[in-house]
Amino acid sequence: MxxxxxxxxxxxxxxxxxxxxxxxxxxxxxxxxxxxxxxxxxxxxxxxxxxxxxxxxxxxxxxxxxxxxxxxxxxxxxxxxxxxxxxxxxxxxxxxxxxxxxxxxxxxxxxxxxxxxxxxxxxxxxxxxxxxxxxxxxxxxxxxxxxxxxxxxxxxxxxxxxxxxxxxxxxAHRRPTIEQVIGKEWEDRAPWREISGTVMEGLLNKSGNNNFRSDKNYTLVKPKDVRLAALVASYSKVQVTSSYLSHPDHPYLWRPFTSEEISRILDIPDDFFFPEEIAETKRTYMLGNSxxxxxxxxxxxxxxxxxxxxxxxDRSEPLPARNNRPAPTPARKVEDWLSADRNGQFSFIIGT
Missing domain, CATH: 3.40.50.150 (Vaccinia Virus protein VP39)
Incomplete structure (x- = not known):
């Protein structure tokens, strides 16, 4: 949609x-x-x-x-x-x-x-x-x-x-930051969570020689960053392969991007909206599928x-006149020295 x-x-x-x-x-x-x-x-x-x-x-x-x-x-x-x-x-x-x-x-x-x-x-x-x-x-x-x-x-x-x-x-120098895309109101738009004791702590501590580590997947990004991971349909199930916002002044705080922010990240036109009764998790699911x-x-x-x-x-006829005005017609010849245009105005030829 x-x-x-x-x-x-x-x-x-x-x-x-x-x-x-x-x-x-x-x-x-x-x-x-x-x-x-x-x-x-x-x-x-x-x-x-x-x-x-x-x-x-x-x-x-x-x-x-x-x-x-x-x-x-x-x-x-x-x-x-x-x-x-x-x-x-x-x-x-x-x-x-x-x-x-x-x-x-x-x-x-x-x-x-x-x-x-x-x-x-x-x-x-x-x-x-x-x-x-x-x-x-x-x-x-x-x-x-x-x-x-x-x-x-x-x-x-x-x-x-x-x-x-x-x-x-x-x-690279023309790339917008995440803050420029989602708006400067990011700090007060949604509640923040602590890293300690949440699923994010486990994701950040993932280790091993594989691609499922936070440092390879932009798991936590800051407002001044210019890159984040894909925002998938299962975004609400916090995972290492998706990106979440890290507070630049309080590095122990994080939060998911809101559906409004995801819409801006995906450049969805401003006049697009979800009906009020649709829950936030369902909104992020549909956005992640798009x-x-x-x-x-x-x-x-x-x-x-x-x-x-x-x-x-394929056009076989001339283009219609703009603004529904009639197409110009050639001047109507009256005499060699006298002519009338489509509005009835006469023109005289003076001299020989």
Whole structure:
């Protein structure tokens, strides 16, 4: 749902349909997009005839089966037991979209599920461009203090000659601090906790020759720092691979980032909001499942440019006059030495 808000913020898109199995996500969608339709439930039960035609589709497949953080609870069969790729493809085809944008954790794109999705769409969407290897696209490169690596794919019915993957590189001296991103009110925004006697004490004392130590994962960060770890869906379960705020003047104090602060870190537009009845833990869960809006907006702008160029190249009639004014008409010739314009004003030719 945050992706829709980011696309809307570009000024080129208007969200008209969203689906999710989480009831809180649907309530949030309905609150932010009052004119859009929403589907709550298993997408396998959604009849494609309910899908209205759209220009663009944004697809974020379920990731828990493929995320490296899912642990043994995921689908270790690599998508062979999931089968959602065909469901996603059927809904995309029903939408009659001209372009499809897909986002997910990088391991997803090696799954059988993604293969099903791609093969089913190939006939209608023969043009594909992918960023699904290595680090994909990392939100940190787009100016976010939080690293968030995701794979992205764009598929189109027409050649993607006018689409280009954004390649930003923020100079180190231009990077915003965490304080600049979350606001200077960080000290009084939420209660602080002591390190001693809390789960944080155990995390900071983790040892061993592995990657699950606090010094490798930005577990505690200060307001003046410019880097923190990814803020995941299970953020409320305090863990070494997530970042938490350390008080710069009282190093024995720490606290989690609030959902408001996480929204700012992910660059979610200011007019996005959660309904009041949604609990803080559920808010951080939904935010942790979303992508950084900086990346979404950058891809969305390129997709909009592609769609607009397609529309211009297919236009068989001249563009309409701006402000609904009639198009200028040539001056009406009366005599060789006398002419009248469209407003009835005469012009004389003086001299020979």
């Amino acid at each position: 945050r992706s829709f808000k980011a696309l809307e913020a570009t000024g080129f898109f208007e969200p008209v349909f969203g689906g999710d199995i989480l009831p809180e996500a649907i309530e949030t969608y309905k609150s932010n997009f009052a004119d859009g339709a929403a589907y709550w439930g298993d997408l396998r039960r959604l009849n494609p005839s309910y899908i209205e035609p759209v220009d663009a589709a944004w697809l974020s497949p379920a990731c828990t089966k493929f995320s490296l953080l899912a642990g043994s609870g995921g689908d270790s069969a690599g998508g062979y037991l999931e089968g959602m790729g065909m469901i996603y493809a059927n809904l995309v085809l029903a939408s009659q979209a001209k372009i499809v944008m897909i986002e997910e954790v990088i391991p997803y794109f090696s799954s059988r599920s993604y293969h099903h999705l791609k093969v089913m769409l190939k006939n209608e969407f023969p043009y594909w461009t992918e960023r699904i290897t290595g680090s994909g696209l990392d939100a940190y490169d787009f100016g976010s203090p939080a690293g968030r690596r995701r794979g992205y794919v764009v598929a189109s019915r027409t050649p993607l000659d006018n689409f280009a993957w954004p390649e930003p590189q923020i100079p 992508v950084d809006c900086r990346v979404v907006k950058a891809i969305g702008i390129e997709a909009a440019f592609h769609l607009m160029m397609d529309r211009l190249s």
